[in-house]
Amino acid sequence: MTSNLSNFDLVIAGVGGQGAVKVSDIIGKAAVSEGMDVRAAETHGMAQRGGSVVNYVRVGCDLGSLIPCGSAQGMLALEPVEAMRYISDVAKDGIVVMNTSPIYPVTVTSGQCTYPDPQEIVASLEKDYRVVAFDAVALARQAGNMKTLNVVMLGAISSYLPIPEETLVECIRNMVPPKTIETNLSAFRLGRETTRQ
């Protein structure tokens, strides 16, 4: 269920170090420069050390930063298993933009747990959600730097956000290190193309 209490509720799921906070910051600042209220909640501390991370951004919302269960309009998943872990936050038929390239947790590499097939995750999500899944790491490499994975994903979700593309692009310009502006902008474009109808 979605409500009129927020214009667009987005869940950002990923692994500590992937740049989830940066994405949420770009969206947040862009929303403010569009004159919208915005609330966000982020994971700090322990989880940053390669742990599971979930952030919430509520665009056009002046209440709390936590998104009620099953009501987010969208999800940006930087990692496949993390998409699955937090999918119950997303409303049925919500948009899920997902990177298919996994990061194996230490529990998997050391043989305590198994990692599911990312294509099975996609198939499972497609039953209830609108899914756009692609290898964002490959696109980030194409843009010139693997670390722009988060901006590739931002580009992909940007087609669904109630914020003009130019505003997001302007925020990226202002918020990434000057030397990396071009790489980040091409990462954004490559991501955006994956979801442009």
Added chain:
Amino acid sequence: MSGREYMLGNVAIARGIVEGAVDVVSGYPGTPSSEIVDTLASMKERDFYIEWSVNEKVAMEVAAGASMAGARSVVTMKHVGLNVAADPLMTLAYMGVKGGMVIIVADDPSCHSSQNEQDTRRYSVFSQIPCLEPSTPQQAKDMIPYAFELSEKYEIPVIFRSTTRISHGKSDIKLAPVRQKTGEIKFEKNPDRWVMVPKNARIRHPHLLSIQQDIRGELEVSGWNELTIEAESTVGIIACGTAAVYTKEALDRLGITASFLEIGTYPIPEDSIRQLLAKTEQVIVIEELEPVIEDQCKVIARDVGFETEIFGKADGLLPRTGEFNVDICMDGIAKAFGIDSCECKPAKQDMELPVRPPAMCPGCSHRGTFHVMKKVFGEDAVFPSDIGCYTLGIQHGTVDTTLCMGASISVASGIYDAGEKKPICCTIGDSTFFHTGINSLMNAIYNKSDITVLILDNRTTAMTGHQPNPGMGKTATREPTVEVEFDKLCSAMGAEFVEVVDPYDMDATEDVLERAKAYEGVSVVIAKRACVISAAREGIRYTPFMVDTDLCKGCRKCLKFGCPAIEFDEVSKKASINTMCSGCGLCVEICNFNAIMEVKK
């Protein structure tokens, strides 16, 4: 600066501190409080003094001293830090302050990064120091200048309770102008006030009690409490902090109209509560963690003879543990109204997901230290540990206890004193050692423990965001200062076995630990190597490593080392090293087949 900005709650609090014309800020890092001092310390221009203190008690005393001299002061810490500072807190309530003093404490419902989820409001009731609690980051910023004024008016410190979702929430924030400094800085002798000998304390205790009613009356009309009576509803809701905004959303989603009292101050607004009780048949109290307001409401209702039913935690309508959210509030309200709760019951997905615990970083020197420690002392040895990144060593079987900051050495002593015959090797980080480990080490040496103390000196307070400490030779504002040398400090306390070793050199570390283990008495080993994150930020780059697949036998020994950069390919049955490798080279020594080597350029 004015206008509207997108900010982290802690950055908004920092802005509130500046707007309130602060003179002195002190604190000890602890999630979720750390970014307040980090933000203020990184400001290019500032007209106040700021420091990271060695622990919360010291920080509290620095702020108290500043306030005695007439300065506006702020001290920051996390909830468990207030336990460390509880001693000065309780007497400071009697003594009072001169310049406005704000004690900012960040609570962590659900233990996102804490060892318990205690409620700071209990300390407010306990010490009779007033407390302010914001419901949004905006309110958090706006409350701070008011807190200074309240503190100065009643000459008492003010506690400011934040929670994780305020501290680590982000929001658009309307800025206000920075106030002019007005107070004169001058310490005036006044032993009746500043010397809490019994004679004076006996006078100050009744004084503290006597101002409570005035403070309550002032807070009642301060604007931080808001009562809305809905004439057509017989139900009232009282909520505070972030729970108040969750409750507003819950009511909207459920389509329910009820009278509503939002509380942002302690002592709580008793007149508003009486008004609400008089107009309603049932009242639901919604607050995170402890039933502070709920209990007081029941006392008020009984005193006045109201028949109103009061629901909350006592009857199990709402949980006493964990963080609240809209769903929990909806559920509680729906139960109280006897209506169907929420439409959202997410379909259970049946795919089994691997757990993803936080792990020590690739290249972290602690991994090497723990590996050698386990090898030398044996897996059955006792490994008391402490609070910091190295607590993540729990996955490697090298963290047997974690009680609180600084406790590892004292717990190790206690285990030895109890008569445990196994070898005991405890670990403690550099900042934690300065915090309260020093006292424990002194005690262990003085009382003749036979333990090994391993100080994991990664040259920073890494877990909370790389704050400097006295071992780094840098202040909060990154100015150079004296660098406390662990070996000299430990020797001065009477330790006779003190050695420094580089944990990247596993052979040397093994040698030192063998000798430390054999030593009878307290042996101190300082494993000194900069945190990989700080090293990378300073531009230090090493050549990454790779696995020669011809030499790899697929034994998985390197995988047990627990480095996130080492993976296993189930198809080829060979190990591989991914792009996260930071080039520490510790895994080279782990491999029995010499299959790990530097990447050739």
